[in-house]
Amino acid sequence: MPAIRLAGLSRRFSPAAPPALDGVSLEVAQGEVFGIIGRSGAGKSTLIRCVNLLERPDSGTVEVLGERLDTLAEPALRQARRRIGMVFQHFNLHARRTAAENIAFPLEIAGIGRAEREARVRELLPLVGLEARRDAFPAQLSGGQKQRVGIARALASDPRILLCDEATSALDPETTGEILALIGELRRRLDLSVLLITHEMAVVKAVCDRVAVMEAGRIIEEGRVFEVFTRPQQDTTRRFVAEVIGHAVPPGTLARLPQPRPGEARRLVQVLFAGPHSTRAVVSEASRDWGLDMNIVSGRVDEIAGEPFGVMALAAYGPPEKLDGALAWMRGLGLDVQEIAP
């Protein structure tokens, strides 16, 4: 049974506008962190709001832990929502309640008595590292601390599912890292299934197991984060991946590369090293065995979802048939070799 199963969700806000959701289906497995990435207006906000029916889809079904939510009447839906935690971009804390009172709020809504609420808040505060700030009001907290309150509040009623709506988009990069690390840690400790939406590929890279790319209300690409990063299929995905990995070679650098000697050719390629050959000395083997001159224009090695992975831009010089042979050999090793337009 998946944690979340969405099938054929469509939503159109006005007959004239393009649909916000256009037949979206996805499954989030239990215990995984699933990311949805897209530009603003891609429909990801509408999609995550459909999971707890804050937004009602025009058509399609919503299942959470095996229970159909879209057919529930209001009182039953309210009960179901208590089992789904949600974290927001702008924290959405009550300005006139302290951190502890904010965290206790969902319990108050659920009609839980004061003593039990306080006991639960005492458990939650250390979980998000806010013991010292329990009586502070939101205005006295930093952005990161506010989001910690938001996370503790989302976890107050002990949900199995956590929805993160751009949870780090209002935070600086360092704080983003801390909050993402916290979400990752809490997921493991509390056995949560997390659905998060973001417009930053770095967020996906940091915490997600799987990712779906959204554009114009549809999911255009989906897969394990490592696969999507190393073998993006769609242009939009490539652009997102490039944000983090920096595949593109600056045009100025390309222009400054030497021209090939007469009778020789130049090929500009980007090579992705992933899997078993990611640590092989491909460049020196190719230049030695095929008699080529290889100029490394840019390169870096990184780790995505715990797997090593490198990307390199090469300018290769030599006789055209030798160049073709060397590139074919590299492809034969299972490396992803793509020509860069000069």
Place this chain on the structure above:
Amino acid sequence: MSWLTPTMQELMLEAFLETLAMVGASAAIAVALGLPVALLLHVTGRDGLSPRPWLNRPLGLLVNALRSTPFIILMVAIIPFTRLVAGTSIGTAAAIVPLALAATAFLARLFENALREVDGGVIEAARAMGASRMQIVLKVLVPEALPGLVAAVTVALVSLVGFSAMAGAVGGGGLGDLGIRFGYQRFMPEVMATVVLVLILLVQGVQSLGDWLVRRLSHR
């Protein structure tokens, strides 16, 4: 107030108490009636928790009608209603009825604005937690809007002090009435000056108290 005769001083005190009574009583009624009206306007509005145009539009029209009627005209126009409620159409009690009605309409709009200022995100968060509409109103909307609501009451109190000056038209008494009858009609500039001074102090006091309360409640 040695510049006033003992009789004048007594009249002044009496008028001051009448003003306090009129403003206080009508404000209390206006808060009690205006808040439910404002909540109804807000909740049934287009982007409200449960939009009900058939209820929202007539209610909004009624509030606007009361607000656009000049107070002096409203006071005379509703005399039959005043007699029904207060049992009389003259005196301080009779002045309280139109004052309360005008202030209710005024406060309802001010309250509605204060409610509109509440961050929609907090309400969405409450919905996501499974809060009912009633819980959202009582535990989110009103508490979060409280500083704004108090500021609205302050504004209304100050306006009521002004409105109450017209209460003399129905024999309601009060400082404004005293100023007109003695200060203006009997050429007693020292009475007029005292009335104005007392009114300024009263308004300043109300405003300062309101501002202090808003600061205390805000936690910003």
